[in-house]
Amino acid sequence: MARCANGTVALRVRAGKPLYEVVRQTIVDRIRSGAYEADKPLPSVVGLSAELGVSDITIRRALADLQNAGMLRSVPGLGTFVNTTRKFVRHLNRVRDPHYGAFEEALHIGKTAKAHTLSVELRAPEDPAFGQFGAPEGTYVCVNKLILIDDEPMALEHTFALMPAAQDILEDLKSELLYRMLRRRKMTLAQNRLYFDAAPATPDLSKALGVPAGYPTARHFYNPLLRSGALFICGVSIAPFDRMAFAVDL
Numbered sequence: 001m002a003r004c005a006n007g008t009v010a011l012r013v014r015a016g017k018p019l020y021e022v023v024r025q026t027i028v029d030r031i032r033s034g035a036y037e038a039d040k041p042l043p044s045v046v047g048l049s050a051e052l053g054v055s056d057i058t059i060r061r062a063l064a065d066l067q068n069a070g071m072l073r074s075v076p077g078l079g080t081f082v083n084t085t086r087k088f089v090r091h092l093n094r095v096r097d098p099h100y101g102a103f104e105e106a107l108h109i110g111k112t113a114k115a116h117t118l119s120v121e122l123r124a125p126e127d128p129a130f131g132q133f134g135a136p137e138g139t140y141v142c143v144n145k146l147i148l149i150d151d152e153p154m155a156l157e158h159t160f161a162l163m164p165a166a167q168d169i170l171e172d173l174k175s176e177l178l179y180r181m182l183r184r185r186k187m188t189l190a191q192n193r194l195y196f197d198a199a200p201a202t203p204d205l206s207k208a209l210g211v212p213a214g215y216p217t218a219r220h221f222y223n224p225l226l227r228s229g230a231l232f233i234c235g236v237s238i239a240p241f242d243r244m245a246f247a248v249d250l
Contacts (some may be wrong), residue, residue: 012194020058020059023063027042028066028071037082038193041078041081042079042119052196083242111149112149115157115177119144121144125141126141129221130221130234130236132193133193134183135162140160143158143159144158144172145159153208155209159178159234159235160233162231165231169231187226190227193224196218196220197238198218198219198241200216201214201217215240218246222236222237223234
């Protein structure tokens with residue numbers, strides 16, 4: 001790759017290879033060489049377009065591919081950065097807490113971990129995946145939480161409680177993660193049902209997690225069945241595919 005007299009970079013284009021792929025590889029090479037530092041935003045689309053002598057559309061296509069591959073992340077209002085987010089592992093086999101491991105690992109390596117309640121609303125678990133649990137019809141209270149590691153969004157959590165549910169339980173759900181609340185209240189589980197799938201990020205999810213719409217996400221549906229049978233509750237935790245992993249020992 002050589003720099004031309006006008007300041008643009010002469011890309012090494014191979015016959016039959018799309019230009020956006022050449023641009024994408026150029027950006028990958030710069031990431032690997034350290035030319036693009038993790039704590040500094042990449043040049044803007046306009047800047048890269050001028051430097052590489054290609055269209056804005058070509059730059060956006062290359063950047064979108066790298067975001068979908070997990071190499072780059074977009075932070076609204078700040079720019080595009082090299083993605084250094086570490087995957088946090090949820091150890092589903094150790095305790096019946098879908099967040100076990102993620103929080104503990106974060107604290108172990110000196111990071112902060114917290115859950116921030118975004119909103120509480122009347123909304124039923126309408127996603128077809130909840131059919132795995134036979135969610136009964138009725139009125140549900142939905143608590144929406146953002147799981148953060150060092151203030152970076154890691155997962156979006158929706159927890160649904162079928163009404164009537166005790167007011168103190170609903171208040172606890174606003175401030176605590178579900179399984180931790182159940183453990184603190186010594187509400188014994190008879191069974192813990194889990195279901196996993198993948199789906200592209202919706203516009204609302206994209207905004208909450210700072211990823212492009214359509215970005216691949218991992219979805220973790222859960223339904224703790226209480227021995228008392230006094231409360232039906234279910235939920236889903238949604239994370240970008242490159243931020244969360246799950247481990248189970250059989």
